[in-house]
Amino acid sequence: MEKDLPIIPTHVAGLDEALGGGIPQGSIVLVAGTPGTMKSSLIYNIMYHNAQEGRRGLYITLEQTTESLRHAMERMGYGAIDEGRLYVLDLGVLRASLKKAESTKDWIGIIVDIVKEAVAANGYEILALDSMEALYAIANFEVPRRELFQLYASIRELGLTTFLIAETPIGSSKITQYGEDFLADGILHLRHVEVGETDVQLRLRTVKMRMMNHVHNSMALTFGDGSFGVTHVLARKK
Numbered sequence: 333m334e335k336d337l338p339i340i341p342t343h344v345a346g347l348d349e350a351l352g353g354g355i356p357q358g359s360i361v362l363v364a365g366t367p368g369t370m371k372s373s374l375i376y377n378i379m380y381h382n383a384q385e386g387r388r389g390l391y392i393t394l395e396q397t398t399e400s401l402r403h404a405m406e407r408m409g410y411g412a413i414d415e416g417r418l419y420v421l422d423l424g425v426l427r428a429s430l431k432k433a434e435s436t437k438d439w440i441g442i443i444v445d446i447v448k449e450a451v452a453a454n455g456y457e458i459l460a461l462d463s464m465e466a467l468y469a470i471a472n473f474e475v476p477r478r479e480l481f482q483l484y485a486s487i488r489e490l491g492l493t494t495f496l497i498a499e500t501p502i503g504s505s506k507i508t509q510y511g512e513d514f515l516a517d518g519i520l521h522l523r524h525v526e527v528g529e530t531d532v533q534l535r536l537r538t539v540k541m542r543m544m545n546h547v548h549n550s551m552a553l554t555f556g557d558g559s560f561g562v563t564h565v566l567a568r569k570k
């Protein structure tokens with residue numbers, strides 16, 4: 333790791349070491365996984381702890397309401413946090429903004445503008461968009477690859493460390509729907525793996541993290557006592 337490369341810590345025990353230090357500030361990281369693989373919780377965890385350290389975050393949830401996400405996170409042990417540090421914005425707020433731009437329905441433009449205004453007003457450093465599939469559903473892309481390219485370019489201009497959450501269909505060999513894997517600086521892939529007859533283990537794999545000499549193997553991701561951790565998975569003896 334270069335000494336002058338600012339890093340965002342994940343606050344997942346063992347993961348920063350596996351990433352070669354953490355996540356380079358300003359990266360666009362795709363967090364892809366099958367349903368229920370704790371994508372939202374993992375990113376909330378990163379943003380919650382960073383917010384406590386003074387790095388403000390904006391979490392845009394297009395899947396759940398602000399209330400349901402906050403409630404789920406409180407149940408997992410993430411106590412109430414000042415909105416100025418970690419702001420959770422849901423579709424309801426975005427729809428209100430859409431009314432102003434009813435004629436264009438340019439969702440990507442609207443979201444980017446909201447983020448820009450929020451960053452200018454509140455100095456957010458970390459952004460999450462949960463999820464890309466929900467965005468596709470409301471944005472009605474005509475040419476998804478081209479529009480996604482523009483989305484990444486607009487996000488990159490903002491200069492924030494960004495987590496884009498993507499849903500991988502169960503059984504799919506592709507991580508993302510439109511091949512945006514190539515546009516992201518980093519990819520964290522989450523999946524459930526059957527171990528033996530009855531056990532299911534949650535695995536996290538850093539598929540890529542530009543600029544970092546990271547571990548490529550799948551690691552077991554665990555959550556307990558209010559915190560996440562990763563551990564190496566021992567290879568089975570033949």
Ligand SMILES: Nc1ncnc2c1ncn2[C@@H]1O[C@H](COP(=O)(O)OP(=O)(O)OP(=O)(O)O)[C@@H](O)[C@H]1O
Pocket residue numbers: 365366367368369370371372373374395407408555556
């Ligand atoms: N207190 C807890 N301890 C351990 N695991 C929990 C706890 N609370 C919830 N979970 C697990 O977290 C999962 C949901 O996490 P989360 O909503 O972050 O996943 P997700 O990948 O974002 O899901 P979705 O595909 O619905 O968006 C639950 O299915 C459950 O297995």
Ligand SMILES: [Mg+2]
Pocket residue numbers: 371372373395462
């Ligand atoms: Mg989720």
